[in-house]
Amino acid sequence: MGLFDIKNEIFEDKSVLRETYVPDxxxxxxEEMYDYRFALEDIKTGDEPNNILVYGETxxxxTVATRRILGALSDAVEDQDDVSFEHVWVNCKDKTSYQATVDTVNELLDFEDRIKGTGHSRSDVLNMLWREIDALDATHVMIVLDEVDSLGTDDSLLYQIPRAKANGHVDTMVGVIGISNNFTFRENISARASSTLKEDEIHFSTYDAPQLQEILSQRAELAFKDGVLDEGLIEYMAAIVAQDTGSARDAIEILRLAGRLARKHQDATVTEEHVREASEQLERVIVEKELYSLPTQYHVLLQSIALLQERGKLPARRKTVYNVYEQVCENIQITPKAQRTIHDKLSQLALKGFLSITEKNKGESGGKYWEYDLEINPETVNEVLDDVDRLSNVREETTLSQFS
Ligand SMILES: Nc1ncnc2c1ncn2[C@@H]1O[C@H](COP(=O)(O)OP(=O)(O)OP(=O)(O)O)[C@@H](O)[C@H]1O
Ligand SMILES: [Mg+2]
Incomplete structure (x- = not known):
């Protein structure tokens, strides 16, 4: 038998479990699709488009609903003489407003004409954008800014697009769809002068167990061979995810990972045991990603707390944490931040679920203090921090005497 003569008894079509797959x-x-259709109806009837803000947890x-609704709208107006509709999709993740504008322009240009992300003034890039929008020769253009909260407070693009026609920059009727999973971002928008975006807000709630069951069944049907999922497995998965994040992405990923595990172990069916292992795998990957993406100061702080953990010094008071933090800063030659800043950062880490903070009373004197403890697996912290260049040698180099 050849090394790769593997019988695939589990998967029928694994590709439907990929993020890029768009289900029918x-x-x-x-309800969300109804609201979405209502918000976009004006395009179908040839009126000015609404600007739409879509928000909800990760x-x-x-994203998938937006892809589907825009596809459906394109189909719906295809035979209409009075309306021609185009959309442009830009993912804003990890981009500045300037870069996102450059990307929008590039989406509209032929590959060989694309512009570089440097060397053009902001207003030049905007002018290019207006020109290319008109060059589409459509009556209606919607610009989708996915993960728009990434732009932070520099989200002027969100306001400039809806005003482009009124300001005489374009002849085309142009609107914007901003997609965000950051609720603070939404609050900030309403606090600002513009009410254009408030008009059509569509809120996506997290999924409950029965909804997740439907989503999982739909995918499982296509992805797996008949009868390989143990009875009640979908219900079990849906219950786990509903209690945790209510995210369809997590649910589908657990389904995929559980199938892989069954295959790896050459088991005939996918079992609850596979699901449990899959969900632990996923949890680890999510925590790792989140940890890795934190800014340097947070990494240094977590490293300090991990060092305390290794030496059995947790829970620790803020003063102790700060002390070790200063040592680590010295080791890697960065300037330590002030105590108060570090206090804020510790609270942030607690909000993200990496740490716990417990308030303690000093007893007789009546004073209060706080104790910090690590809430995630210290091994995960070490693994991630070992990959952070600056910190990779810190653990070996920080000696015990520095903790006394
Ligand atoms: N109702 C649903 N039915 C079937 N699949 C779904 C459904 N909702 C989400 N999914 C799937 O779950 C995954 C995540 O969905 P999507 O990317 O649309 O989430 P999102 O809200 O945009 O998340 P983020 O804020 O992280 O970008 C995708 O693979 C998508 O196809
Ligand atoms: Mg998305």
Whole structure:
């Protein structure tokens, strides 16, 4: 038998479990799709488009619903003489407003004409954008800014697009769809002068267990061979995810990982045991990603706390944490931040679920102090921090005497 003569008894079509797969139906999103259709109806009738703000937690179908609704709208107006509709999709993740504008322009240009992300003034790039929008020769253009909260406070693009026609920059009717999973971002928008975006807000809620069951069944049907999922497995998975994040992404990923595990162990069916292992794998990957993406100062702080943990010194008081933090800063030659800043950062880490903070009373004197403890697996912290260049040698180099 050849090394790769593997019988695939589990998967029928694994590709439907990929993030890029767009299903025909979106179970559990009927209301959201209705609101979305209502918000976009004006394009179909040839009127000015609404600007739409879509928000909700991660993995609740914002992107996939937007892809589906825009596809459906394009189909719907295809035979109409009075309306021609185009959309441009830009992912803003990890971009500045300037870069996002450059990307939008590039989406509209032929590959060989694309511009570089440097060397043009902001207003030049905007002018190019207006020109290319008109060059589409459509009556209606919607610009989708996915993960728009990444732009932070520099989100002027969100306001400039809706005003482009009124300001005489374009002849085309142009609107914007901003997609965000950051609720603070939404609050900030309403606090600002513009009410244009408030008009059509579509909120995507997290999925409950029955909704997740439907989503999982739909995928499992296509992805797996008949009868390989143990009875009640979908219900079990849906319950786990509903209790945790309510994210369809997590649910589908657990389904995929559980299938892989069954294959790896050459088991005939996918079992609850596979699901449990898959969900632990996923949890680890998510925590690692989140840890890795934190800014340097947080990494240094976590490293300090991990060092305390290794030496059995947790829970520790803020003063102790700060002390070790200063040592680590010295080791890697960065300037330590002030105590108060570090206090804020510790609170942030607690909000993210990496640390716990417990308030303690000093007893007789009545004073209070706080104790910090690590809430995630110290091994995960070490693994991630070992990959952070600056910190890779810190653990070996920080000696015990520095803790006394
Ligand atoms: N109702 C649904 N039915 C079927 N699949 C769904 C549904 N909702 C989400 N999904 C799937 O779950 C995954 C995550 O969905 P999506 O990317 O749309 O989430 P999102 O809300 O945009 O998340 P983020 O804020 O992280 O970008 C995708 O693979 C998507 O196809
Ligand atoms: Mg998305």
């Amino acid at each position: 139906e979106l179970p559990g999103r009927e 993995g609740v179908g914002k």
